[in-house]
Amino acid sequence: MTVLTRGGETGRKRPSRPAARSYPERVELLERGRELGALQAAVVAAASGTGSVVAVTGDAGVGKSVLTAAAVADAAVRVLWSGCDPLSTPRPLGPFRDVAADLGLGDLTQDVGQLAEVCEQIYAALRDTPTVxxxxxxxxxxxxSVEVLRFLARRVETIPLALLVTTRDHEVGxxxxxxxxxxxxxRLESCERLPLPTLSREAVTTLVGETSLDPGRVHVLTGGNPFFVTEIAKQPDRPLPVSVRDAVLARIADISAADVETLHLVAAAPERIDDRLLPALGVDLPTLQRLDATGLLAPAGGGVGFRHELARLAVESTIPPGGAAPLHRRLLDAHEEVGIRDPAVLTHHAVGAGDAGRAVTYATAAGEQAMKAGSHTDAAAFFETALHHLDGSExxxxxxxxxxxLGFEQYLSSRLPEAIGNIEATFPLWSAAGDFTGLASAHDSVAVLEYYNGRRQEAESHADRAADVATEAGARRIYAGSRVTRAYLAAQRNEFDVALAACADAAEVAEATGDAALAVRAGMFDAIVKLAQGDVEQRTAVSKAIATARExxxxELASTGFSNLVYHDVEHRRLRDASQVLELALPFAAERDIPICSHWQTGVRSRLHLLRGRWDAALEDAEVVLNQRGMPLGTMWPFLVSSLVPLRRGVEPTVDEPLEAAWRLAESLDEPVRRLPLLAALAEHGWMTGEVDERVSGLAVDELTRLGDTAGAGWALGDLAAWVQRLGLAFQRPSELAEPYRLSLDGKHAEAAQWWHDAGDPFAEALALGDATDPELxxxxxxxxxxLGATATADRRRVDMRADGIDGVPARPRESTRANPGGLTNRQLEVARLMARGLTNAEISAQxxxxxxxxxxHVSAVLTKLGVSSRRDVMLQSEELALT
Amino acid sequence: MTRFIIEREIEGASSLTPEQLADIARTSNQAVDSLGVPYTWVNSYVAGDKIYCVHETDDAETIREHARRGGFPANVVSEVANEFGPHTAELKSA
Incomplete structure (x- = not known):
């Protein structure tokens, strides 16, 4: 029965002011003058075109809804009311589906493409008409929904929207x-938090003053909680209840058992019971009218519900043991009979009813819906629920x-270890079912995940197993896919010949089977491997492959392409190219909801900022990566940044023992070339402090010899060799050596410094100059x-120079005279770049x-930190200021 | 019991098929039965993008409750003040 239902699947449409069927009078607001004013100001601002966000916070019963309703009651603009439900796992995009019709959007469950698109659609729908x-x-x-809210909040200044959110902040851990x-x-300027305090004793006196209740006692008992006080005030002749629960239950003390059961039914429904379910549930009008008289119920957006969650919880607590399941079953059956099929709600009831079969069906559907909506954590929760209810017979x-x-959703929500565990658990199942293609594919997935997890050995063995199983099963495509994985792993260890051979294998299969996706993948990795070896021309091939993948x-393949391209650009010190790639890559990963790629790429950007001398931005990115769950593999450079920047500045690191953490990661990666930057960092520490770690004097020197001719390792070897030389240790010069390091080791320091200057790495330039003998250099x-603000490094050089008897060594500059280009945050860098391109403030705002x-x-901050007085200076000096 | 005329705005109402009308009728009957108060659905007329219904019950609020339960819009609910037809002509006092 779909023709005449209103408002989509759940028919929910909240009224512009929650009004009870029998709610006596407008609630009088006490002691909320300031808060009411703040909310009304937001509404007025929206009417005149300036948006803002207000988050009304406080405990249950403190009056968040009542306050908000009062604030928007006489609003001159349209008011859209939505909310979130206390389901065991929430409905994806729940609140926005409530208002989709009002915004002129389709049913968000059907049409939702990617989350980014949904965000844009909702933003566009709110742009033209002033709205609350x-x-x-x-x-x-x-x-x-949280992602959509964050999207709106970041842009709210530019649209006529008053976004009013209520929340119990203690429950948001x-x-x-x-x-x-x-x-x-x-953090954001146009957003405000409005905590609601409890009522004072004076307010309580006003509420109960005319009764025989003692305001003092009531205030102590209720703690000033408005809901509780109001409950008590409504029944002044009863003895004081002990708790909110008692106050609520007192209201139903005199009603019939049948009516209590109906109340239980309403309590079992999260939020409310849709009106259309009432016939199927056998709740007639006289019953509703009697229950209305208790004052506990209120109409709620196309249905019947408790007027406050506290009331619902109180009544729910009186459901006898074992009584909840039949209620959920009645609700579930009614939903099915009437044809209201919101999988998240149905899952809630099926689980409550203990109906395993339907729980599996609906939880799976809910999980898929959440997946499409981009709610990966919720999707994982739904799939877990479904799995939990399988009884083994299927x-x-x-x-x-x-x-x-489930594993895939966990990977996307950055729970790698659990993802791996779940996919591994499928191995015996595929075998038992005789599906060897599925088994091979699962091994291949685990191979990649284990690598991201930083466990190379496991990754390799899974990739090999995938290839073996696929061969036996004659599954050529999966075989080829696993060969590409193998190629990737080999390339990370600089085993380029193995890698190229594996890619060629895969390309052959792709051509033979006509698998276009596989062909793109094999082609991309082939180009990446060659690029890693140093063939700059391959950049075009990689970019083309990325474009094809996007088309x-x-x-995920396109994003991986970006990740690899930018990694090698940074490694080979093509720093401006790297910058440009990141400007494409990061928005792409965000748009397509691939947080694990954003994580990796932010780590690469952290290193890029380090090399370009933008150390505050580098630390900013490093912190983001280290604090987010993601892939351990991506934390290497963030750890190094967190160690080196404080070292060079002469301050304490904020991360606990970052080098040791990076060391442990490097051990399990077993990629000797990747360990070289760690050894270089240890050497730098040794040079600064005078205490040289034995890994430097021993292992580092050995590795320079052992790995000295490894293709593609010229940069890492060069950097380590430079530090080992500064320490005065004897070592064998590597045959693989990147150009600037070769110049330095050849004693051509001025040329090396010029090379670094052209590349845009001021710290390396400074070190090259410092290595020279010429005092001026x-x-x-x-x-x-x-x-650069590398105070400690500069001081170290000063020590050497004084020891060498050099005159005119510049003294440490005073704090205030120093501009600090390295101190621009990521946001300020964005603004600075736009200034350098000549954009006006208005254009920058819009972009x-x-x-x-x-x-x-931001513009002020940029001018101050760069130490220039006008934006024209920023434009003219953009190259020197390392803004390109 | 009072008689009411209800106007329901439904786009494409005139294109509803007999099967769809049967479905709607079933839903309406179920809603009537669920009310537990005296209620009669007398008849309905589909015209243009509207459905006009004639119901009998004690008050307009019950009409709206029926509409909610059935998932129907009830855009206008009017109490019938009088009913008359060709036969009414004979009642004119001589």
Whole structure:
């Protein structure tokens, strides 16, 4: 029965003000003058075109909904009301589906492509008409909705939207998806947090003053909680209840058992019971009218529900043991009978009813819906629920497929170890079902994940197993896919010949089977391997492969292409190219919802910033990577950055023993070439402190010999050799040596310094100058180091220079005289780049979705930190200021 | 019991097939039965993009409750003040 249902699948449409069927009078707001004013100001601002976000926070019962309703009651603009439900796992995009019709959007469950598109659609729908959008109960929000809210919050200044969110902030812990949104509210200028305090004794006196209740006692008992106080005030002649629960239950003390059961039914429904279910549930009008009289119920968006969650919880607590399951079953059956099929809601009831079969069906559907909406954490939770309810009688393949989906969602929500565990658990299932193609594919997936997890040995053995199983099963494509994985692993160890041979294998199979996707993949990795060896021409081939992958919708492959391209650009010191690639890569990964690639690429950007002397931005990125769950593989350079920047500045690192953490990672990666930068960092530490780690005097020197002719290792070898030389240790010069390092080791320091200058690496330039014997060059080196803020390194050079009897060694500059180009944050760098391109403040505002006021703020900061007085200077000096 | 005329705005109402009308009728009947109060659905007329319904019950709120339960819009609910037809002509006092 679909023709006449209103408002889509769940028919939910909240009224512009929650009004009970029998809610007596408008609630009088006490002690909320300031908060009411703040909310009304936001509404007025939206009406005149300036958007803002207000997060109303406080405990249950403190009056968040009532306040918000009062603030928007006489709003001159349209008000859209939505909210989140207390489901065991939330509905993806729940609140936005409530208002989709009002925004002129289609049914978000069917049409949702990628989350990024949904964000854009919602943003576009809010851009033209002044709107108040209320989103209640953020603490029950799903991850995708939080992403949309964050998207809106970052751009809210530029649209006429008053986004009012209510939440119980104590329930939003560190791991809660809504945490990010609250963090944004704290940081962003156009967002405000409005905590609601409890009522004072005076307010309580006003509420109960005319009764025989003792205000003092009531205030102590209720803690000033408005809901509780109001409950008590409504029944002044009863003895004081002990708790909110008692107060609520007192209201139902005199109703019939049948009516209590109906109340239980309403309590078992998260949020409310849709009106259309009432016939199927056998709840007649007289019953509703009697229950209305208790004052506990209120109409709620196309249905019947408790007027407050606290009331629902109180009534729910009186459901006798074993009584909940039949209620859920009635609700589940009614939903099915009437044809309302929101999988998230149905899952909730099927689980509550203990109906394993339907729980599996609906949880699987809910998981897929969440997947499409981009709520990967919720999708994983739904798949876990489905798995939990399998009873062992079903096909192995059903379990295997569910676990595979779960593993994939866990990988995407950055829970690598669990993802690996789940996919590994499918191995015996594929075998038992005789599906060897599935088994090979699963091994291949685990190979890649184990590598991201930093465990090379496991990765290699899974890749080999995938190839073996695929060969036996005659699954040529999976075989070829596993060969590409093998190629990737080999290339990471600089085993280029093995890698190229494996790629050729895969390309052959791709051609023979006509598998276009495989052909793109094999071609891409072939080009990447050659690029790693130093063939610059291959950049074009890699870029082409990325473009082809994008065209074919192979998002993860395209993003991987970006990741590899930018990694090698940075390694080979093509720093400006790397910058440009990242400007494409990061938005792409964000748009396509591939956080694990964003994670990796942010780590690469951290290293890029380090090399370009933008050390604050480098630390910013390093912190993001280290604090997010993601792939351990991507943490190497963030650890190094977290160690080297403080070292060079002469301050304590904020990360605990970063080099040792990186060391442990390098051990399990077993990639000797990747360990070289660590040894270089240890050497740098030794040079600065005078305490040389034995890994430097022993292993580092040995590795220079052992790996000296490894193709593609010229940069890492060069950097280590330079430090070993500064320490005065004897070593064998590697035959593989990148150009600037070769120049330095040949004693051509000025030329080396010029090379680094042209490449845009000021620290390396300064070190090359400092290595020279010519005093003028050495002085210039110290000046450069001071300019970078590398105080400790500069001081170290000063020690040497004084010991060598050099006159005119520049003293340490005073703090205030120093400009600090290296101190620009990522955001300020964005603004600076746009300034360098000649954009006006208005144009910068438009491009970055920030207000003119915020732009002015950033522009000032940029001018100060760069030590220039006008934007024209920024344009003219953009090259020297390392903005390109 | 009072009689009411209800106007329901439904785009494409005139294109509803007999099967669809049967479905709607079933839903409406179920909604009526679920109310637990005296209620009669007398008849309905589909015209243009609207459905006009004649119902009998005690008050307009019950009409709206029926509409909610059936998932129907109830854009206008009017109490019938009087009903008359060709036969009414004979009642004119001589």
């Amino acid at each position: 959008l209320v989103v209640e109960d953020l603490h029950w929000a799903d991850a995708a 560190a791991a809660h998806p809504a945490r990010g949104f609250l963090g944004d509210v704290a 096909d192995d393949l059903v379990r295997a497929e569910l676990q595979q989906k 074919r919708g192979l998002d 050495r002085i210039r080196g110290v000046e450069l180091l001071d300019g 970055l979705f920030i207000s003119p006021k915020t732009t002015d703020h």
